[in-house]
Amino acid sequence: MSNHAHIDEHRDDEGAKTGMWIFIFTELILFGGLFIVYSVYRYLNPAAFHLAAEELDTFIGTVNTVILLTSSMTIAMSVSAIQYQNKKLTLILMGVTILLAVVFMVNKYFEWSGKIAHGIYPGSPTLMEASQGEILFFGLYYAMTGLHAIHIIIGVAFIAYVMRLVVKDEVQHDNFTILENSGLYWHLVDLIWIFLFPLFYLIT
Amino acid sequence: MHMSDTVIQNHEPNYLEYQGRYKGIFAWIFSTDHKRIGLLYLYSMLVLFSAAAILGLLMKIELIAPGKTIMDAQTYNSFFTLHGITMIFLIVVPGLPAVFGNFFLPLMIGAKDVAFPKLNLLSWWIYIAGAAIVLSSQFFGDGPPDTGWTFYAPYSFRTGTNMLPAVTGAFILGFSSIATGINFIVTMHRMRAPGMTWMKMPLFPWALYGTSWIQVLATPIVGITLLMIVLERTLQIGFFDPALGGDPILYQHLFWIYSHPAVYIMILPAMGVISEIIPTFARKTIFGYKAIVVSTLAIAFVGYFVWGHHMFTSGMSGTALYTFSILTFLVAIPSAIKIFNWVATLHKASIDIQTPFLWALCFLFVFMIGGLSGMVLGALSANVHLHDTAFVVAHFHFIVFGGTGYAFFGALHYWYPKMFGRMYDKGWANIGLAVFFTGFNTLYLPMFYLGMIGMPRRYYDYVEEFHGPNIVSSFGAMLMISGLVIIITNLVRSARKGEIAEADPWKGKTLEWTVASPPPLENFAEIPVVTKRPYDYE
Numbered sequence: 030m031s032n033h034a035h036i037d038e039h040r041d042d043e044g045a046k047t048g049m050w051i052f053i054f055t056e057l058i059l060f061g062g063l064f065i066v067y068s069v070y071r072y073l074n075p076a077a078f079h080l081a082a083e084e085l086d087t088f089i090g091t092v093n094t095v096i097l098l099t100s101s102m103t104i105a106m107s108v109s110a111i112q113y114q115n116k117k118l119t120l121i122l123m124g125v126t127i128l129l130a131v132v133f134m135v136n137k138y139f140e141w142s143g144k145i146a147h148g149i150y151p152g153s154p155t156l157m158e159a160s161q162g163e164i165l166f167f168g169l170y171y172a173m174t175g176l177h178a179i180h181i182i183i184g185v186a187f188i189a190y191v192m193r194l195v196v197k198d199e200v201q202h203d204n205f206t207i208l209e210n211s212g213l214y215w216h217l218v219d220l221i222w223i224f225l226f227p228l229f230y231l232i233t
Numbered sequence: 234m235h236m237s238d239t240v241i242q243n244h245e246p247n248y249l250e251y252q253g254r255y256k257g258i259f260a261w262i263f264s265t266d267h268k269r270i271g272l273l274y275l276y277s278m279l280v281l282f283s284a285a286a287i288l289g290l291l292m293k294i295e296l297i298a299p300g301k302t303i304m305d306a307q308t309y310n311s312f313f314t315l316h317g318i319t320m321i322f323l324i325v326v327p328g329l330p331a332v333f334g335n336f337f338l339p340l341m342i343g344a345k346d347v348a349f350p351k352l353n354l355l356s357w358w359i360y361i362a363g364a365a366i367v368l369s370s371q372f373f374g375d376g377p378p379d380t381g382w383t384f385y386a387p388y389s390f391r392t393g394t395n396m397l398p399a400v401t402g403a404f405i406l407g408f409s410s411i412a413t414g415i416n417f418i419v420t421m422h423r424m425r426a427p428g429m430t431w432m433k434m435p436l437f438p439w440a441l442y443g444t445s446w447i448q449v450l451a452t453p454i455v456g457i458t459l460l461m462i463v464l465e466r467t468l469q470i471g472f473f474d475p476a477l478g479g480d481p482i483l484y485q486h487l488f489w490i491y492s493h494p495a496v497y498i499m500i501l502p503a504m505g506v507i508s509e510i511i512p513t514f515a516r517k518t519i520f521g522y523k524a525i526v527v528s529t530l531a532i533a534f535v536g537y538f539v540w541g542h543h544m545f546t547s548g549m550s551g552t553a554l555y556t557f558s559i560l561t562f563l564v565a566i567p568s569a570i571k572i573f574n575w576v577a578t579l580h581k582a583s584i585d586i587q588t589p590f591l592w593a594l595c596f597l598f599v600f601m602i603g604g605l606s607g608m609v610l611g612a613l614s615a616n617v618h619l620h621d622t623a624f625v626v627a628h629f630h631f632i633v634f635g636g637t638g639y640a641f642f643g644a645l646h647y648w649y650p651k652m653f654g655r656m657y658d659k660g661w662a663n664i665g666l667a668v669f670f671t672g673f674n675t676l677y678l679p680m681f682y683l684g685m686i687g688m689p690r691r692y693y694d695y696v697e698e699f700h701g702p703n704i705v706s707s708f709g710a711m712l713m714i715s716g717l718v719i720i721i722t723n724l725v726r727s728a729r730k731g732e733i734a735e736a737d738p739w740k741g742k743t744l745e746w747t748v749a750s751p752p753p754l755e756n757f758a759e760i761p762v763v764t765k766r767p768y769d770y771e
Contacts, residue, residue: 044348044423051415055453062457062487066472069483152469161471161478168470168477172461 042206049210053217056180060221063173067228070165077162082229084149085170089140090230093133094222100129101219104188104212114202116195123192126215130185137178141171170229177221184218187211245758247654247751265350268752271336272652273357278324278332279721281364285319286714288312293676293710296703299695309693310379311394315371317382322403323364325637326495329502330413330448331360333644334441336652338417340745340752341435343426343761348419356412359405367402370395381691383492384459386473386484390466397466404459407452410498414448417441426744428763432526435743435767436519439526440505443533447494447501451537455491458484482547489540497536499633501529503640504571507593510647511575512768513741514590515582519768521574528567535564545616554613561611568604572597587739588662592643595670599639603631606681621691624684627677635673642666642720649724650734654751657727665723669716675709743767 071078107122144167148155151168191211194200200208246252248268255263261273292312295302304312335353339346347353371377374395380388384403389396421442425434461472462484471477473484512519519525541549541557549557575597584590606628609615619625650656679702684690688699695703737746744763748756 041348041423044419047422048349048352048415048419051418051449052411055411055415055449058450059453059457062454062461065487066461066483069480070478073480074478151464164471165478168464168468168472171468172464172470172472176460 042204045206045210046213049213053213056217057221060173060176060224063169063176064224064228067169067173070162070169074160074162074165077160078166080160081163081166081170082232084144085230086140086143087230089136090226093136094226096129096133096136097219097222100126100133101216103129104215108205108209108212111195111200111205111208112202116198119195119208120192123188123195127185127188127192130181134178134181137174141174173225174229177218177225180218180221184211184215187214245753247749248754249654249751251754263354265346265354266754267335267339267346267350267353268652270353270357271332271334274327274331274335274360277357277361277364278328281319281323283721285316285324286717288316288319290710290714292316293707295693296695297707298703299697299700301694304693306693307376307379310691311371311377313691314378314381314399318367318378318399318403320633321382321495322406323360323367325499325633327360327406327410327413328499328637328641329506329644330417330441330444330498331357332641333437333506333648334413334417334444334502337648337745338420338438338441339424340651340748340756341438341743342421342424342429343744343757343763344420344424345755345757345760347416348423349416352412353416356409356416359409359412363402363404363406363409365402366398366405370398370402374398383488384462385488386462386465386479386481387475389462390474397463400459400462400466404456404463407456407459410448410452414445414452417445418449421445426761426763432523433763433766436508436522436525436529437502437505439529440501440503440508443529444498444501447498447533447536451491451494451498454487455495458487458491461487482544485544485547486540489543493540493543494533494536496632497532499637501532503596503637504529506640506644506647507575507596508571509741509743510589510593510643511578512770513647513739514585514587514593515578516585516740516770517578517582517768518766518770519574520577520580521570522766522768524570525574528570531567532564535560535567539564542611542616545613546620558611558613562608565604565608565611572601585739588657588659588666589643589647589739591663591666592639592646595666596636596639596643599631599635599673603628603635606631619684621689622684623680623688623690626690627680627684630677630680635677645724647739648745649727650738651745651750651752653728653731654734654749655727655729655731656734656738657723657731661719661723665716665719667716668719669713672709672711672713672716676706676713677709679703679706679709742769 103122104126107119107126110118110122144150149167150156151171156164156167188211191200191208194207248266251266253260253264261269264270264273291303292309295304295309335347338344374397376394378394378396378399379392380394380396384396384400389400421434421438461470464470465472465474465479469477471479473479473481475481508519508525539557539560541553542561545554545557575593606624610619610625610628646657646662683699683702683706686698688695734750736748736750738750739746744761745752747761
């Protein structure tokens, strides 16, 4: 690159990736705040958290975990595929990632609506009669999985945007940092779920 | 041949004249040029600052006599809330990095722009959106917020006032802060000019580096905490509501885990500015460059672990109290190292006394008072007596307004000729500073005394015993505002009518002084190669 390059032409893959990693730290700390709140209240209300966690369906949770882990694998594979200059495979793998994300969200929808049908949602009369620990547990459950779901939606939008760039050949084997960054973001979404899953479903 | 080259270079449009794709105001609000973005922040902040300063003045007028003077208690509550939110979240926290960091970081490290220019513009837009949402809380709903800028639970979700926009706006502003932080870190890692090793980087960029890391690592905590307040108000999730099992003290912890490091977000870049001004006017290499760098990083690091000193009376274990108190005292060490380095730089220097230098001297004076009164508050026994009194308000304003505010105006007077290509009227600038400085001390010094004899903060009324010092303090407020009016009028007027400034009016040695004033669009026709340390006056 010549010294006279215009600022708009500035391209720095390493810099873009560094920026993405730092952003991922901030996301981890964002969820970290909720994890702190979770651990404090779990410590204060062990029995109620135990009771409340029994209400959650471990099966759906497990299925969703497998789905997300698989989607993390497919997006990682798409980064390899673009380096082998296989555009079609790249697009297929990205499409599969999005599809898995949608399946995850559908499961989530059924899970949430099931809970809501049983009258368990923040501020509901049923929940207000429960113990304080249970109120906190479900409050945290909705807040944390809800925030995670928002991240899934952002991740899907990000990947879809990059797909468009792949279609237009703006992302290619020698210029795929943005695809890698969308993959990094998707791994973050996956990583957070890996902590949410045991905290809400497994430790009972 | 050489001559004609120079002529061509002189004809290159500077960043103020450059015509891009857009015309008029759009050439500014859609510009990704870091210099224009810096000015966008500057203008936005000057408007907000003036409004918040007037609120402060009105509060001081209310306090000129006991009882109701010009406003009732609820109005006073909403005034100190809006004053605090605006000053902290919209001006002091983003201030120096957003205005001077944006404008001068690339210039000082020999780069053409920041690493992500579009993200940079986006962060200004997020800032404006956040500001608009925060301010909207004043104009609709059930009355302006009245919690103070700390949004303490459980009052923040029990009060009937219009809390949601205020909290949501502050949450959104966090993203602007994070975006700027990421941008600066990557810029400094990737875009320093050839030859500029870390230890040859000027000290203002170093300060921004420390600041950016705090912004990136601390802001998300307050983000999620404010989001929890939002959820608490809208969905009745009982995070911090004792009635639902939540713990209000936990809110205080989470809030201060961010908001104490935020104090260092405010002060570190201020220290960076002072480290630029002092060697330039002392015509001398800064004393102890490495010590200043290390102390910057030490402040950024230790500052992360002292949040508990805001909560000495909230209820913590004895061990926690001692630990937070000791750590608080530790932060004083790197701060003192900086003071000694600045003073040592002045020793035996041939000092050129100019307006920016006077601002730096005043900074040293008020910052030392602010810092030492912080030690008083960091001591457990004294804190119990002084907690939530006017003493805290005085300390806080000496550090935040006295520290960051003085550095902001110092930076403005220092870099003004570079930014606008014109020089302000130095006589009026000095008069303005003198009036401002006198007013500042008359305003805040009596509040130390008032706090010690027991006047609580955030009260619109007080008993007759407190009357005398309050009159002095309110008079000081009026004097200080007059000083501000002189300073700002002079600067605004000079932007059009001031004398044309040369490229290096102060004989500075850092890279920003090597380019024309105002700088050309792309800063450097050719990226400079750095061989010497900054402040090389030998």
